[in-house]
Structures are given as structure tokens and as C-alpha cells.
Amino acid sequence: MGLTARIRTRDGWAVSHAVVTVTDMTGTQVLRAEADAEGAVRDTTPLAPGAYTVIVTAIGYAPVASSAIVTASGRAEAGTVTLSRQGDVELPPPGPWTIDPAHTSVAAVAQHLGISSVRGRFTEFAGSIEIAPDDIGKSRVQAVIRASSIDTGNGMRDNHLRSADFLDAEQHPEITYRSTGLSPAGPDRWTVHGELAMRGIVRPVDLDLAYLGTGPDSWGGIRSAFRASTELQRSDFAITYNQIVQAGIVAIGTTLKIELDIQAVQGETLPQM
Structure with missing residues (x-):
């Protein structure tokens, strides 16, 4: 009772x-x-x-x-x-926002042997968000990720991922994303339309975006939080390396899940902490 x-x-x-x-x-x-x-x-x-x-x-x-x-x-x-945080709206206040790498996670998940997952994250990246004042659909997002910063917790595997078999970080040191539009997908949810450039190949990639709220931080600034995800086909970026373990089973899945947990600080620069 x-x-x-x-x-x-x-x-x-x-x-x-x-x-x-x-x-x-x-x-x-x-x-x-x-x-x-x-x-x-x-x-x-x-x-x-x-x-x-x-x-x-x-x-x-x-x-x-x-x-x-x-x-x-x-x-x-x-x-x-x-x-919901007090005063939250469908998106943060208009103007520039800077992604805070110290409080943001850029992760990739791949299936391994068809039975489990291997998770990796990129540790070096930067990005910005511009919330349009009149037409939210014209808001912009851009980000740059250093390909060599991939970290799966295993040095040998990370070196292989940096090689030409996968990210080809020496020839293509940066992975970039630039949005081309924004459309509503439900309460506090949006679809970010954009283009992802990786290994010298540019493909259209949409992000499923959830806006989590806006509030003050401990350094006198205003922060907004987002969660975004998408799925990539490795073959779209000419990442076709694989190993056949046995009939019908490959070592690495063909699909990558991308998971982003983002904090952005209002303004064009990050605060001094």
C-alpha cells in the first residue's frame, strides 16, 4: 500500500x-x-x-x-x-556555444565475434554549436576529431585502428562533421543532418539528438547538455578490413554505433577553470 x-x-x-x-x-x-x-x-x-x-x-x-x-x-x-531543468526550452538560448572536451564523450562501439562489443573513444576533439535566433532549423554544428586519439584500452588494437586498415590516421589525421540542417523529431528531440568526412571520404550522416537541458555551472558560465547517436556502415568509408574466424562469423561487425554525450558552454571560448 x-x-x-x-x-x-x-x-x-x-x-x-x-x-x-x-x-x-x-x-x-x-x-x-x-x-x-x-x-x-x-x-x-x-x-x-x-x-x-x-x-x-x-x-x-x-x-x-x-x-x-x-x-x-x-x-x-x-x-x-x-x-526538466527550470526554464528549459526546446533548445538552448540562441548564439554561439563551445563544446567542452573535458565533459564530453565521443565513443564508438563495434560488434566483436558476433557475441559482444568493443568500445572505443576519441580523446582529442573540438567543436562548436550555433543556435539560430529566428529559424532553429538553420542552427549549425561542427566538430573536428583527431583520428589518432582513438583509445580502446588496448595499445596493440589502437595502433591497428590508426593504420591504413581502419582510420588511416597518418594520411587523414582529422575526422570532421558539419551539419547541413536541423529538424524536430519529437519533444526535446531533433535530427541533425550533416556530412561526415573520414579517410578522405564524405558521406551524409544524420544524428539522433536529445536535448537534456541548460543550467549554470560552477565557473560562472551557462552549459547545455545533449546526447546524440548514429550508426555508420564501415564500408561507406572504405573500411573493409576483417578476419574470418569461422564460417559465417567475422571478427568485427560491419556497423559502428556512435554515441555522443555533449556539454557545451555558452560563448565562443571555454572558461578558465
């Missing part, structure tokens, strides 16, 4: 200081509970059967209200409640 709920940010983190208030149809408060360190609410106060309003609040986040029906069991399950 009682109330259960999970309070999360839009990127899945627990909101440990959230407060959940339950009111009946007259607006009278019948329950108030705080989330624990995991963002979970488990209150055992029995509730009479009927309709209620569940309100979730947390400092720095916009409140969320929803309806709940309590059955004869006296239990209300609010499920997962997602909170």
Missing part, C-alpha cells in the same frame, strides 16, 4: 531531493514524501480508493503534475517521473 515512484532527469539520473505531494480531488494534501538517494519514493501510508493528483517538485526543476488512481489495495504507482 502507499505510493511508489522513481524521479529522474531527462538523461536518466536520479533526483534525490525531489518531493512528491499527493492531493485528493478537493485539493487537500493527503501524502507528502521525499525521494531517497536513488530518486525512489516508497511511502507506506495507505490511501483510500479514488482519484488523486501527484505533484513532483525539486529545486532547479520544473514541477510535474499527473493523475493517479488508487485501487482497493490502497496503492498508487506513479512510475517514472521525468523532471
